[in-house]
Amino acid sequence: xxxxxxxxxxxxxxxxxxxxxxxxxxxxxxxxxxxxxxxxxxxxxxxxxxxxxxxxxxxxxxxxxxxxxxxxxxxxxxxxxxxxxxxxxxxxxxx
Amino acid sequence: xxxxxxxxxxxxxxxxxxxxxxxxxxxxxxxxxxxxxxxxxxxxxxxxxxxxxxxxxxxxxxxxxxxxxxxxxxxxxxxxxxxxxxxxxxxxxxxx
Amino acid sequence: xxxxxxxxxxxxxxxxxxxxxxxxxxxxxxxxxxxxxxxxxxxxxxxxxxxxxxxxxxxxxx
Numbered sequence: 001x002x003x004x005x006x007x008x009x010x011x012x013x014x015x016x017x018x019x020x021x022x023x024x025x026x027x028x029x030x031x032x033x034x035x036x037x038x039x040x041x042x043x044x045x046x047x048x049x050x051x052x053x054x055x056x057x058x059x060x061x062x063x064x065x066x067x068x069x070x071x072x073x074x075x076x077x078x079x080x081x082x083x084x085x086x087x088x089x090x091x092x093x094x095x
Numbered sequence: 096x097x098x099x100x101x102x103x104x105x106x107x108x109x110x111x112x113x114x115x116x117x118x119x120x121x122x123x124x125x126x127x128x129x130x131x132x133x134x135x136x137x138x139x140x141x142x143x144x145x146x147x148x149x150x151x152x153x154x155x156x157x158x159x160x161x162x163x164x165x166x167x168x169x170x171x172x173x174x175x176x177x178x179x180x181x182x183x184x185x186x187x188x189x190x191x
Numbered sequence: 192x193x194x195x196x197x198x199x200x201x202x203x204x205x206x207x208x209x210x211x212x213x214x215x216x217x218x219x220x221x222x223x224x225x226x227x228x229x230x231x232x233x234x235x236x237x238x239x240x241x242x243x244x245x246x247x248x249x250x251x252x253x
Binding site for chain 2: 008009010012013016024025027029034035036037038039040042044048052053054055056057058059060062063080084085086
């Protein structure tokens with residue numbers, strides 16, 4: 001098990017809403033962190049595109065070699081991420 | 096699997112539980128949003144395949160997919176082992 | 192199993208899992224378990240009905 005998989009939920013949560021670069025199996029992935037699954041340590045990155053599309057890439061926890069923070073997200077980025085997978089009509093959800 | 100860390104006080108345990116459920120709920124929602132979408136899987140040994148995502152077990156060990164485009168043709172129904180996967184990607188409409 | 196069949200089992204099925212979920216997820220345990228149950232049910236039903244085969248046949252990563 002790699003170092004990333006051994007982290008605790010509170011440590012993973014620190015990455016949420018930040019832009020990161022993930023290194024895994026000699027490849028690099030960049031995007032805004034939506035979540036880290038506490039079961040698999042899979043990290044879900046989002047890149048918002050023009051025309052209202054978003055591309056989602058998840059890197060499997062077991063493959064993660066490094067996660068570097070590039071940028072802090074502001075509250076509008078946090079809101080965009082929060083509403084991303086919410087079913088229509090349930091967008092008032094918050095935590 | 097996962098476990099709550101050793102002897103922690105109540106406040107620490109609560110905040111760890113809150114963080115875990117926040118992260119887990121978001122992950123499960125991302126999987127639900129992926130159902131019926133075309134997903135690109137990057138796997139070990141330089142394998143890249145496309146398939147329509149149909150579901151996952153809750154331990155995230157297997158992805159169940161349809162219309163998997165393998166180098167040898169289309170496999171209508173398939174299971175992908177998550178340990179074989181490096182990353183997966185898909186697109187959604189994010190406009191509110 | 193003991194012969195005291197009239198007695199309820201000491202631990203009902205699912206009870207142990209709920210206790211584990213409570214420890215991991217606290218007050219949100221029921222919500223998370225509900226989402227997980229739905230997802231696992233779909234997965235099991237699809238596997239029963241469609242009999243998907245592993246691809247690739249041999250794991251890439253052992």
